[in-house]
Amino acid sequence: MEHLMEYYVDQWKSIIANCLNELAFQKELKDAYLSSQDIIAEKPPRPEFGDIGFPMFSYAKQFRMPPARIAAEVANVCNIKTDTEKPIWPGTVKTAGPYINIYLDKKYVANYVLENAEKEFWESSPLFNGRRIMIEFSCPNTNKPLHLGHLRNNVLGESLSRIMKEAGAEVKKVNLINDRGIHICKSMLAYLAYGEGRTPEDEGLKSDHFVGKYYVLFNRLKDEDPSAEEKAQELLQKWEAGDADVIALWEKMNNWAVEGIMATYRRQKVSFDEFDFEHETYKLGKEEVLEGLARGIFYRAEDGSIQVDLEDIGLGKKVLLRKDGTSIYITQDIGTAIMRYNRWPFHELVYVVASEQQYHFKVLFEVLRRLGYNWAENLYHLSYGLVNLPSGRMKTREGTVVDADDLIDELTRLAANEIADKRREEAVGDIKDVAEQVALGALHYFLLQVSPAKDMLYNPEQSISFTGDTGPYIQYMGARASSILRKYKNGEGNANQGKINVSLIVSDSDWSLMRLLIEFPHTIEQSAKNKDPSILAAYTHQLASEFSVWYRDNPVLNNDNPDISASRLAFVIAIRETLRRASNLLCIPFLDAM
C-alpha cells in the first residue's frame, strides 16, 4: 500500500500529465509530450489554494501560451476527464492564475485516516525496503565520561536509526569503543600516581567519572613531573607489548569507564546492535595497506612510511602506515570498514561523526575506493556541528565541558520542580521518573531540532521550558490527548452512544490537522532520505501545536451531540497515535500524564 499523500500526489501528477498531453494533441503540438515525472507538484502556501499545486510556468514555451491560459485549459480537460475516469482518490480541480490546484475530498481522506489510524496507514514506508543500513555512532573514548557533544551524537544516531527503520530499512547500529591509546594511558598514569588503589565505590563516584577524574589529574601530574608525557608513551608501548601489570590496570580502568558509559546509554535510552573494541581492531587494515602498496596504489615515502597520493583530487598526501609498520587511526578505519562489510554486507554505512573529521572521511572513502571496494560509494559521513553553550565553547582545559550525566540530572531537577509547582504530583505518580522522561524529551528535541550540519547553541533553560518550540511542549500535547482518552475510558462524556460520521470532522480546523496526519509518512521519508531528523522534529512540533488549537475549539467529550463526540474521539486517537510514533522516532518519551 502506497502512502496516502504520495499516492495522491503521484496520481494527480499523472492526471495532469495526461491532461497536458491531451491539450498538446488538441493543439497539434507534437513535441510537447510529458510524463508524470516531468510534472512539478507543490504544496500550496495557503489553505485557500487547496492541497496540491501545479505551477504551469515551465510549459509556456513548448505550448506557446501564457501559463495562466495553460492552467485554464488543462483544468478544463481535467474536469472532463475526471468525470469519465474517476480517480481512486477523489479531488476537485481549480485554477488560480498560472496554477492548477487540487482540493482533496475531505470526507474521503477523513474516512481513510479514521479507519486506519492504528493500522496500515502507519505501516513502515516502502522507501528503504530491503535496504541494509549500518549506522555507526557514539564511539566514545574510555578515559572520561560522555559530555554534551556525545549526547548530540548519540541522539542523532539513535533517531536516524529509528527513522530509517520506520522507512523500511534493516538497520544495524554499531559502536566502536576507543579503549586503547595514549589518552587512556594518561588516566592510568595519574591513577598510579594519586589513586592509591582506590575504587569508584571508595570515592562514591560513578565509575566513568572516577576514571575521568584521573584523566583531569594528569594535568597536575604534568606540572609535577615534566616527564609525564613520556611516561604515558612508555605505558602505551608496554601495553602494546602485552605487559601483564599494565594490561591488568588497563582492564580495570577500562571496565570502569565502559560500565559507566553503558549506564549513560541506558539512561539516554540509546542502544547498539554491535560493539567493536579498538583493542581488537586497531591492527586491522595493515594487510590492506601493504597489499595496496604491492599493487602500486600506495607508495613508500623516503622516510619509510606508506602513503597515498591524493593530490589529483585536492586531498594532498596522507600517511597510511607508520615507518615502523604500526597502524594509525586511518589504517584501522580501513580495516574496520572491510571487516564490517564482510560480516554484514550493507547497502550503506553511515558514520555519525563530528564535522571536524570531514577530511578524514574523505580520505578514508577515497582510499577504499582505490583499493577496489565498490561499496565504498555507499559510505556516508553524517557530519554534525559542535554544540556550544550560551556561556561559550566547551573546553576540557577550562573545565567548561558539560558532563552528560550532570546535565540530565540538572534537567530532571528542573522538571521535578515544575511538576511540584503545578501541583501535579498526584496525577503523575512517580515524579522522579516522569521528571527524567521530561528531561530527556527536552534534551533530545532541542538537539534534534537543528539541522545536523550546523553548529548549535544549547540552552538548557530554554530546552526544558514547557511552552514554545520544545520537547516538553510536545510531550504535554501528547499527555492532553491521552487525558481525553483516559476520561472517555472512565465513562465520561457520551461518545460511546454516538456513531462516527466523517462529515462531522471536515471543518477548516479539522482539515488542517487531517492534512498534517496524512503527511506523516512523507515526512519520515524526507527525514530518512536527507538523514535529517530535524525535518521530523519540525513536523512534530507543528502537529502538537495544531492539536493544541484544535482541542481548545473542538470539545470532544464535553459535547451534547454524541456523534460529534464519537467522531472527534476517533480523530484524537489518530492524532495521539501519530504524535506517539513521531515522538518515539525523535527519542522523546511519550507520556500519558505529566
Added chain:
RNA sequence: GCGUUCGUAGCUCAGCUGGAUAGAGCGACGGACUUCGAAUCCGUAGGCCGCAGGUUCGAGUCCUGCCGGACGCACCA
C-alpha cells in the same frame, strides 16, 4: 594560504531540494481560565534573507567573486 561549512526578525532556529504575500519559538507589548489539564491559547510590533554580480518566466534556495564566523589541512584519535 588551501579546503570544507555556515551567514534568514533583538535571540535560537525553520523554509518541503527553483515557484503564489519568507515562517516558528523565545523575548517585548496587549488580551483569554465557573467549560476535556492556562505546563495552554489568541492578537500586535519586529526582515535590503551578509554584500555584489550571474543563470532563469521566477532565486532565501543554483553559479562566481568578496566580507564575516566555525572547523580542518599530524607517522593524534
